[in-house]
Amino acid sequence: MTIHKFIVSLLISLIVSSCGMKSVDGLKNNYDMNSKQIAELVEYFGKLVPPNYRVRIRFDSASDLSLFVSELIGESEYYESIFGQRHVDLDNYVEAKEREQKQAICENQKNRNSLEIVNEKLKWNRETFTGIYEKLNAANCTGIASGRELVYINYGFMGMGELSYMVFDHDLSLGEQEEYSNDCSRMYYKDNIVLTFASGATGSFCISQFNRKK
Numbered sequence: 020m021t022i023h024k025f026i027v028s029l030l031i032s033l034i035v036s037s038c039g040m041k042s043v044d045g046l047k048n049n050y051d052m053n054s055k056q057i058a059e060l061v062e063y064f065g066k067l068v069p070p071n072y073r074v075r076i077r078f079d080s081a082s083d084l085s086l087f088v089s090e091l092i093g094e095s096e097y098y099e100s101i102f103g104q105r106h107v108d109l110d111n112y113v114e115a116k117e118r119e120q121k122q123a124i125c126e127n128q129k130n131r132n133s134l135e136i137v138n139e140k141l142k143w144n145r146e147t148f149t150g151i152y153e154k155l156n157a158a159n160c161t162g163i164a165s166g167r168e169l170v171y172i173n174y175g176f177m178g179m180g181e182l183s184y185m186v187f188d189h190d191l192s193l194g195e196q197e198e199y200s201n202d203c204s205r206m207y208y209k210d211n212i213v214l215t216f217a218s219g220a221t222g223s224f225c226i227s228q229f230n231r232k233k
Contacts, residue, residue, distance in 0.1 A: 039176035043228040046182045046214055049174060060184050061170050063154050068165045072141060073098055077162030077173055078152050082109040085162075086204050088184040091134050102137045109148055177216070180226070183214040202230045
């Protein structure tokens with residue numbers, strides 16, 4: 020391959036790989052266009068997650084997802100991870116039975132990372148994941164995570180970081196609007212919505228687009 024063909028090939032690869040990159044303007048516009056779908060997604064997901072569990076899920080495709088689930092420990096305020104795995108293939112998932120058979124300190128550890136057991140606890144099945152995927156697609160988003168007073172919804176990657184929405188269960192007061200705007204990684208947008216940016220392992224944690232006008 021000549022150097023000219025190599026450069027052309029490299030440029031094409033860079034263009035293709037950057038097509039999925041998102042922007043802060045896109046984050047805002049997506050909410051303005053899909054606010055109803057986002058609200059429906061939050062309501063739908065809230066009904067699926069029992070109150071004593073926290074679930075974070077992100078889809079790369081309809082059957083390829085990352086899933087993290089934690090369960091409330093007794094009467095405490097602490098949650099214990101019971102499942103955490105990236106690139107779960109829903110259509111060809113094989114339970115790691117040997118993990119359950121290993122000697123463990125407590126019974127919960129024997130069942131850790133068993134999708135079958137997690138589905139039993141959450142009362143989920145294959146159709147549940149399909150429903151979440153379809154609701155995310157309708158909102159033009161890729162993932163969602165439950166919380167106590169808010170839900171995180173992943174919009175997409177920008178550079179080495181990810182843009183998301185923090186969706187609160189109430190409209191933010193003036194004090195809360197100030198609290199959740201830090202000129203860096205979070206910016207109040209409107210009503211109950213805060214825009215967020217979380218950097219990856221490398222790269223800046225702050226983005227200039229979240230700087231407020233003084």
